[in-house]
Amino acid sequence: MEDVLKAGSGNDLLQVPESIGQSLIAAGLLTEERLAEALEIQRSTGSPLGHILVAQGWLRPFDFYRHLAAHHGMRFVNLVLDPPDSSLFEQDKYGQYATLLYLPWKRDGDGLVLAVTEPHEELLRRLRQQYGENASFVLTSRLDVLWTVQRLASRQLALDSVFRRARRDPDHSAMQVLARPQKVAIALLSLVAAACLFWNASATLAAGNAALGLFLSCCLILRILLVWASSGTLYQSRTTKEELDALDPKTLPVYSILIPLYRDAAVVPTLARALRSLDYPKAKLDIKLILEGDDPETIEACKRAGLEGCVELIVVPPSQPRTKPKALNYALSFARGELLTIYDAEDVPEPDQLKRAVLAFRKAPWDVVCLQARLNYFNWRENWLTRMFTLEYSLWFDWYLPGLESLGIPIPLGGTSNHFRTEVVRAVGGWDPFNVTEDADLGIRFTMSRWRVGVLDSTTYEEANSQLWNWIRQRSRWVKGYIQTWLVYMRHPAVTLRRLGWKGFLGFNVFIGGAFLGPLAFPPMALMFLVWLLTRTKMFDPLFAPATLAISLSLLLGGNGLLIYFHMLAAWMRRRPSLVFCAMQLPAYYFLMSIAAWRALWQLVTKPHYWEKTAHGLTRVSVYENEDFAPALDSLG
Amino acid sequence: MKTKTLLPLWTPWVSSGDISTLALAAALLSIAAGLPAAAEFSAACYAGNAFWNLARADTARARLQCGFSLPLLQILSSGATLIACWLVLASVVVALRESGWLARTASLITLVFPSLLLSGCRAYLDWLGYSWPLHRLFY
Numbered sequence: 001m002e003d004v005l006k007a008g009s010g011n012d013l014l015q016v017p018e019s020i021g022q023s024l025i026a027a028g029l030l031t032e033e034r035l036a037e038a039l040e041i042q043r044s045t046g047s048p049l050g051h052i053l054v055a056q057g058w059l060r061p062f063d064f065y066r067h068l069a070a071h072h073g074m075r076f077v078n079l080v081l082d083p084p085d086s087s088l089f090e091q092d093k094y095g096q097y098a099t100l101l102y103l104p105w106k107r108d109g110d111g112l113v114l115a116v117t118e119p120h121e122e123l124l125r126r127l128r129q130q131y132g133e134n135a136s137f138v139l140t141s142r143l144d145v146l147w148t149v150q151r152l153a154s155r156q157l158a159l160d161s162v163f164r165r166a167r168r169d170p171d172h173s174a175m176q177v178l179a180r181p182q183k184v185a186i187a188l189l190s191l192v193a194a195a196c197l198f199w200n201a202s203a204t205l206a207a208g209n210a211a212l213g214l215f216l217s218c219c220l221i222l223r224i225l226l227v228w229a230s231s232g233t234l235y236q237s238r239t240t241k242e243e244l245d246a247l248d249p250k251t252l253p254v255y256s257i258l259i260p261l262y263r264d265a266a267v268v269p270t271l272a273r274a275l276r277s278l279d280y281p282k283a284k285l286d287i288k289l290i291l292e293g294d295d296p297e298t299i300e301a302c303k304r305a306g307l308e309g310c311v312e313l314i315v316v317p318p319s320q321p322r323t324k325p326k327a328l329n330y331a332l333s334f335a336r337g338e339l340l341t342i343y344d345a346e347d348v349p350e351p352d353q354l355k356r357a358v359l360a361f362r363k364a365p366w367d368v369v370c371l372q373a374r375l376n377y378f379n380w381r382e383n384w385l386t387r388m389f390t391l392e393y394s395l396w397f398d399w400y401l402p403g404l405e406s407l408g409i410p411i412p413l414g415g416t417s418n419h420f421r422t423e424v425v426r427a428v429g430g431w432d433p434f435n436v437t438e439d440a441d442l443g444i445r446f447t448m449s450r451w452r453v454g455v456l457d458s459t460t461y462e463e464a465n466s467q468l469w470n471w472i473r474q475r476s477r478w479v480k481g482y483i484q485t486w487l488v489y490m491r492h493p494a495v496t497l498r499r500l501g502w503k504g505f506l507g508f509n510v511f512i513g514g515a516f517l518g519p520l521a522f523p524p525m526a527l528m529f530l531v532w533l534l535t536r537t538k539m540f541d542p543l544f545a546p547a548t549l550a551i552s553l554s555l556l557l558g559g560n561g562l563l564i565y566f567h568m569l570a571a572w573m574r575r576r577p578s579l580v581f582c583a584m585q586l587p588a589y590y591f592l593m594s595i596a597a598w599r600a601l602w603q604l605v606t607k608p609h610y611w612e613k614t615a616h617g618l619t620r621v622s623v624y625e626n627e628d629f630a631p632a633l634d635s636l637g
Numbered sequence: 638m639k640t641k642t643l644l645p646l647w648t649p650w651v652s653s654g655d656i657s658t659l660a661l662a663a664a665l666l667s668i669a670a671g672l673p674a675a676a677e678f679s680a681a682c683y684a685g686n687a688f689w690n691l692a693r694a695d696t697a698r699a700r701l702q703c704g705f706s707l708p709l710l711q712i713l714s715s716g717a718t719l720i721a722c723w724l725v726l727a728s729v730v731v732a733l734r735e736s737g738w739l740a741r742t743a744s745l746i747t748l749v750f751p752s753l754l755l756s757g758c759r760a761y762l763d764w765l766g767y768s769w770p771l772h773r774l775f776y
Contacts, residue, residue, distance in 0.1 A: 231697035399697075557761060561754035565704065568747050573697050577743035 020071045021049070024059065027067070034058050046250035047283035054142075055282040057308035061141045065117065069139035077105065077115055079144035084115065086152055094153035098334040101145050102127065105138060115140040146312055146334065158319050161329035165429040171491060172445065174435035174484045177608045179491045202542035209543045212521055213551040219514030220559045222507065226403030227566050233402060238457055239359040247355055249281055255354050256286040256337030256422060260327040264345035265301035266617030267463075271345055272305045273624065279351040285310040286337045290327045294318045323611040324415075325431030325438035332422075332430050340422040346463040346616040347416055348378065348623045353458040357419040360456055369424040370446055371456040373417035374398055376574065377464035379621035385471055386464035386619075387582045388589040393464075394570035394579075400511075402455045409507030410447035410500060412440030412485070417460040424451065434609050435488070437481020444489055444508065448499045463619050468592075474614040475596035480604050482516045519597035522590050529556065560587065657686045657702055664713060673715065680706070680713045688726050695734060700747055703727070707752040724749075 021039070024030040030053070038052045045052075050068060053059040062078075069076035088104035097103055100123060105115040111134035114127055119137060128135050150157070166173040178186070196204040259271065275287060289307075291299050293315050302313055314331045328342065339357065343349060350356075353373055360371055374397040380390035397414065404411045418439060428445055431438040443453050465471040489496045489508065497505045532540055544552060564583050571579035603610060660683035667676035684706035690699035707727075710719050727748050735741045759769045 228701070231701045553762070553767075557758040558754070561758070562751075565747075565750050565754065568750060569697065569700060569704075572700070572743060572747045577740045580743035580746055 020067060023071065024053075024063075024067055027063075029059055029063050029067070041281070041283070044249050045252070045281040045283065047281055051283035054309035055285065057306070059309070061143050061309055065139055065141040072119070072139075074119070075138045077138050077140050077144075079103070079105075079115065079140050079148045084148060084152075088112065089152045091153055091156045094149050094156060095333045097153075098146065098149050099336050101142055101336075103140075103145055103148055104131070105140075108136060109134075111135050113138055115145065117142045117145055143312065146314075149334075150315065154317050157330055157333060158317055160333070161316075161326050161430075162319070162321070162433050164329065165432050166434070168429040172432075172448075172488055174432050174441070174488050174609075177484070177604065178487060182487065182491060206543050206545060206548065210545065210548045210551070212517075213548055213555065215510075215513070216518060216521065216555055216559070217551055218510045219518060220555065220562070222510045222514070223400070223566070224562065225407065226400050227569075228403075229406045230399045230401075230403035231569075233406065238363060238454070239356045243359055244352060244355055247359060252281060252284050252355070252358055253338035254284050254286055254336055255280060255358075256288065256335035256340040258288050258290060258328055258331050258335065258340065258342045259345065260290040260324050260331075260342075261298050261302070261345045262292050262295055262327075262613060263298060264616055265297040267346045268298065268301040268305050270348070270623065271343075272307055274343075274348045275307070275311070277351045278349070278354060280354045282308060282310045286335065287311040288314050288331045288334060290314045290316060290331045292316055292318060292322070292327070321433055321609045321611065323433050323436065323438070323609070325435065326433035328438075329430040329433060332425065335422055337422055339419060340425060341419045342416055343460070344416040344462065344616070347460050348462075349373065349417060349460040350458045353417070353456070353460065354419075356458045357456055360454070361419070361421070364454060365452070367450065367452050368454050369421045369451040370413065370443070370453045371419045372397075372401060372411060372413050372443075372453060373419065373456040374401075374459045375414050375417060375462055376459050378461040378623040379464050379466065379619040380576065380579070382464070382466050382619060382621055384582075384585070385468060386466050387579060388585065389464040389471070390576070391567045391571055391579055391583055391586070392589070394574045394576075395567050397455075398573065399566065399570055404507065404511065405453070405455050407507065408501075408503055409511060410444045410504055411453040411455070412437070412482075412512060413443035413453065415439045416462070417456075418442075419456060432488075435481055435484050436477045436609070436611055437485060440481060440512070441485045441488065444485060444512075447504060448489070448496065450499070461623055463616055465614065466619050467615075470615050470618065472592065472596045472599065473612040475593060476600040476603060477612045477614075479516050479519065479593075479597045479600035480608070482512055483600065483604055484608070486512050486516070516597055516600070519590065519593040520601065522594040523598070525552075526591070657683060657690070660686060661709075664709065668713070673713070676713045677710075677715060677719070680709045681719055684710055684719075684723055688730060692730050692733075703748050704751045707749060708755040711752060711755060 021030065021035040025032060025035060034053075038049055038056070038058065041047070041052050041056075042049050047055075050064055054061050054064050066076050068074075084103050084105045085107065088107065090104075101117040102123070103115045104112050106113045110132075112131050113136050114131065115138050116123065116127070117140060119139060124137065127137075166175045170176075171179075193204065193208075196207075257275075261268075261271075264271075278285070287307075287310050289302050289311060291302065291313055299313070299315065312334070314334055316327050316330045319326075332340075339354075339361065341354070341357065357371055357373075361368070364371075376393055376397065377386060377390045380386050401411055401414075415437075416439075424446075425442075428442070428449060432441050435441045446453050465474055486509075493505075496508070500508060528540055531537060564586050567583040567586060568580045571577075571583060660679050664676050664679035664683060667673075667679055683702070687699060687702035687706045690696070691703050693699075707720070707723050710723055714720060727745060731741050731744045731748070735744050762769050
């Protein structure tokens with residue numbers, strides 16, 4: 001067997017000679033046409049033929065590895081029927097097993113027998129160094145290794161996916177909602193406020209009103225600056241069509257795609273189609289569908305979807321907290337790509353998004369470790385809520401985030417279509433499973449670690465929430481997550497200031513703080529205004545000193561008006577003229593946001609780590625039947 | 638919506654974007670120096686440059702500049718001539734650039750909304766009985 005393994009030339013044994021192709025044809029597992037097609041793909045992408053055949057779904061992994069073993073005179077083992085000796089399994093090495101795709105299988109005299117899936121020289125040399133020169137090798141299937149690692153390390157994987165981040169950096173984990181100094185500060189502030197109210201209620205309320213007005217003015221000024229800054233570069237590509245065309249597929253790295261699914265059986269067919277539409281060599285895709293162990297419907301739907309061999313199922317055992325970041329951490333251990341991205345179940349990314357990300361990373365400075373693609377909605381015409389939601393997203397992702405990037409302010413990532421350098425995500429300990437906006441938290445953490453986040457000129461189309469209660473639940477989670485994130489990074493304000501710089505620190509406080517303080521302040525302010533408008537009461541006069549009145553009136557008139565205008569511009573630049581008129585209805589949408597914000601505040605106290613699952617697949621609109629998107633998305637599908 | 642591109646304005650010593658910034662700065666300086674004619678001229682330059690940029694390409698910055706140029710003229714102009722010219726120009730640019738009435742109306746709204754907002758704020762403050770702090774700084 002040694003001779004056989006050493007016979008592998010400079011490349012690896014998965015660079016299967018054409019003769020194995022012939023043997024597969026002889027076995028009736030492959031047709032001549034498919035083999036010719038696979039060889040053509042191999043010539044253009046440089047991927048191993050075996051990977052291509054499996055990734056394209058033209059050959060079952062089991063059949064391929066069995067033939068590969070026979071071809072090279074190696075023993076093939078089925079790890080399900082002939083499982084490894086569990087005493088040889090080292091719990092702290094599951095990440096290594098999952099990424100290098102091998103397992104210690106049995107003991108054979110003095111040496112170990114290792115089950116490998118990719119028996120190339122470099123790996124075998126490394127394993128011999130680690131396990132001794134008398135280690136021997138058998139061949140097994142990639143899926144067998146993955147399933148066995150999940151089975152034998154499930155407890156350790158679950159523990160690590162929950163506590164790794166908190167162990168590594170407890171000060172910046174949302175496991176604890178309030179740190180002790182924060183509790184003391186809140187208690188002291190409450191005492192002082194109560195004392196002041198008792199001493200002089202109207203002066204205290206006037207001071208609070210003035211402070212709120214000043215803070216909201218800062219929020220408005222920041223948003224004006226963001227819009228101005230991003231308007232100069234809006235839709236300017238980091239990558240051009242020519243550069244994309246010139247991209248050599250052989251140089252593309254392996255790309256991991258993590259897709260957490262929970263009760264998402266209804267959207268699996270759309271997801272499968274979106275994945276098939278991706279313009280990226282399939283043999284270089286490492287797609288993980290992350291499923292929950294107690295969700296048999298979605299698991300069954302994924303199995304029925306006929307997904308290609310580049311898609312693997314990772315099943316997370318049920319445990320608390322039941323959050324998306326925990327599922328992502330679990331799957332991160334299995335990610336083999338140099339780059340990594342996350343999509344949600346209902347996402348339809350533009351087909352060339354991965355290539356654009358590769359190019360953008362190559363052109364970006366070394367410290368850019370994450371690129372956030374733009375998010376928008378394909379069902380924006382569906383009802384009033386989806387129109388408002390689309391307006392909001394158009395401004396947030398097309399204007400605000402590029403503005404934050406150009407002003408050097410930390411970017412709170414969106415929940416999907418974040419493209420990462422995988423090693424950096426591992427280096428920072430993955431996602432915080434206790435933070436319900438783990439994405440926003442990760443964006444800030446990158447900046448805290450002196451890395452940078454950029455914006456990618458590619459759009460992922462999602463399903464906008466079309467049902468009110470579902471929307472409120474989703475928005476509550478987001479607002480709760482923003483509060484969690486703000487509390488986490490304000491535990492040690494001096495450290496945050498030192499790491500973010502004064503501009504980043506102020507920007508973080510105003511942008512993230514404004515995202516929850518604004519909606520929380522809206523109902524009392526609006527109520528006060530309405531009461532005054534209807535009754536002309538003098539009751540509120542003590543709260544408004546002349547300067548406070550000027551600020552409040554400017555915010556009420558100019559502030560709201562400007563925000564409406566910015567939303568109009570965002571709709572126009574997205575080429576959706578009918579949405580321009582809808583922007584005038586934004587104050588009603590703000591009211592809904594306020595309901596969600598107050599609910600979020602209540603939940604932060606009562607259920608801080610509870611993840612409110614957003615239901616997907618409620619829309620009656622199909623992205624592929626939508627005239628706005630279908631041509632572009634199907635062009636490569 | 639269709640895109641029409643005109644020839645770039647040949648400015649040998651300064652870029653189009655710089656003209657806009659210079660015009661805005663000049664308008665502000667003129668206000669500070671109490672020079673109404675200079676302020677009005679600068680605002681007109683700002684508006685003209687914004688329209689030129691918009692006519693060349695419908696970029697976010699050009700549309701934003703155009704949108705803000707009308708309130709600037711409203712604040713700094715002594716008469717209605719410049720405002721009327723602005724509206725005619727806006728109508729021409731919109732009619733040339735866009736096809737369909739929905740797109741034309743939406744496009745026009747993104748150009749005139751800041752002006753409507755300014756007028757609305759002023760009307761509201763008048764109704765409340767407060768003085769309007771910005772209206773016609775010189776006149």
